[in-house]
Amino acid sequence: MNWLIHEARILTAEGEIIGDAWIKEGRWAAIGRIPAHAKGFSFPAKGAYLLPGLIDTHVHFREPGLTPKGDFYTESRAAVAGGVTTVFDMPNTLPPTTTLEAWARKRALVRGKSWTNFALYFGATADNLPAIRQLSPKEVPGVKIFLASSTGELLLNEEPCVRALMRHSPVRLLFHSEKEERIQAALKQWEQATWAEVPDLHTRARPPEACVESTRWLLEEAQQAEVPLHVLHITTAEEVALLRHRPAHLSAETCPVYLQWSAEDFPRYQNLLKCNPSLKYAADKDALWQGLVEGTLAVVGTDHAPHLLPEKTLPYPQAPSGVPSHGYVLPWLWTLGQAFQLPLAFWIEKMVYAPARLWQIQGRGPIQEGFWADAVLFDPDGTTTVPPMEAPTYPTKCRWSPLAGSSLRGRVIAVWVNGTLSYANSLFIGRPAGQEVRFAFP
Ligand SMILES: [Zn+2]
Structure with missing residues (x-):
């Protein structure tokens, strides 16, 4: 289906254009002024922003094996409602994505049921380097290394193994950067404590030093690394200071939860904000x-990690770590940035242009002729209301969010994925239109 989007404020990599856009056979055919012969269904933008769809390089869609919490169909659909059109999914599923067979099976499972475009990460273990060396950089966005234990069983904190990966991985390495020994020591001390006794319990059990020591070590090792590195979910001031002196082949991310809340908010939320690394x-x-703002952190990833509400209301030691963030991403970021008067273009840099550049995504990213038409029509002055806990109107399977009941600034009017209108006026349309992401490697 072809589309003529009329009277939009179109955000391109070169700046804002007021005009029309033509989607033909899934791609942008004309931007700004469209030729007289252009044909397609008409969609009046009425002055709303036409933005490139967000690229979330850090999600946990829980498939295979953990699907009561969420699955690729439900979570990718929720992502679309928040203006996200591409996701990269993490490997800590059941079974974990740590063999070539598991990766291929996961790909077969996801094909045809993802509302967003997708790419699937691989997980590192102590003995799967031979498989990692066979990964195709055209298809696999990276290998995730859990330097400390978190959700799932993946843990790789043997330094020689990590060094070997830094020399031989054909794809980007992504790090969960916390020092396992520090966490085990802190856990021993705090594991049996309760939120009532210790208001910042989870920050004590997973302390800032665990992150700082690990990231300092990574930065030292990075000097010798021959492959690009990415440090996930940065949470501490000290890491930001360390990362100012990062080498060019190392990039870093933070997530919306750490930008909105801190340990001081735990008394209100407790396990609902239990995630790893902890809020500081x-x-x-x-x-x-x-x-x-200064660019030390190049990318925002959501780390969408759904768990069911009954799991999150267990006592602290049993409650799983992870917070759902999909459903509302663009209005959420837009609202968060108001305090700093950040323009929409700021978030598009962090969640579109930077990921597209760093990962060398093929044919996606900015709105430009010839690229896939992944787009969001966004009303910056509209309102998005997040439903109360467990309301049936949640787009995610777990049906809760720490944002429950809040009112966000801005509203997603419509979303196109590969030129297919997938969401409009609060309704999902048709069938999943997501495709596999390809990367521009020779
Ligand atoms: Zn994660």
């Missing part, structure tokens, strides 16, 4: 914002 303190949150 208010000064850390300020430093993350500074790192984001």
